[in-house]
Amino acid sequence: MTVTIPAEGFYVLKADVRNPKPDRRKKDTASKPTWKAGERVYVTPQTDTYRAQIEFRDGSRVFYDLEAEEVMAITYPWSVQGNAIIAAMEPAQPSVGQALKRAWATPKQILARAVDLGKLTLDDIKAIDAELADWSENLVLQFDEAHEI
Numbered sequence: 001m002t003v004t005i006p007a008e009g010f011y012v013l014k015a016d017v018r019n020p021k022p023d024r025r026k027k028d029t030a031s032k033p034t035w036k037a038g039e040r041v042y043v044t045p046q047t048d049t050y051r052a053q054i055e056f057r058d059g060s061r062v063f064y065d066l067e068a069e070e071v072m073a074i075t076y077p078w079s080v081q082g083n084a085i086i087a088a089m090e091p092a093q094p095s096v097g098q099a100l101k102r103a104w105a106t107p108k109q110i111l112a113r114a115v116d117l118g119k120l121t122l123d124d125i126k127a128i129d130a131e132l133a134d135w136s137e138n139l140v141l142q143f144d145e146a147h148e149i
Contacts, residue, residue, distance in 0.1 A: 005052075005086075006043045012092040013039045017084045028060035035085060040092060042102070054082040057098075 015037050023031040029039070039056070046052035046065075053061045064082035100107050114120040 005045055008044055010092045010094045010098060011041050011043055011089040013037050013088050014090050015088045017088045021081050029056035029058050030060035030062045054085055
């Protein structure tokens with residue numbers, strides 16, 4: 001089966017993938033024994049200055065090299081750890097949070113521009129702020145009740 005080198009962007013795993021080099025001492029996604037179907041990843045192909053890598057939602061990364069020789073996979077297994085992921089993924093649209101994380105501008109700048117463009121009004125901001133204030137107050141009350149404060 002021929003696997004093409006993916007373009008930079010967001011992808012989703014369409015099947016479970018066994019990690020060839022899990023590390024049970026760590027809790028990050030890159031160290032898990034199995035990457036589950038539905039996991040969203042960001043793929044960055046190799047450039048002159050960076051190795052080809054796959055980044056998970058928690059920021060952990062694995063590398064891939066689809067042109068590596070078999071001896072490379074045996075000698076340096078971490079360098080091809082992500083190869084199995086490449087074969088089991090398909091393109092996906094980023095979530096709003098992922099798009100904000102990858103954006104050149106800060107979330108504050110994006111919010112300001114949305115207001116300037118009329119995409120977000122003062123009433124929208126007031127409604128969101130009130131909702132978050134209620135949510136925060138309820139969270140504090142739940143914490144107080146749970147811990148009998």
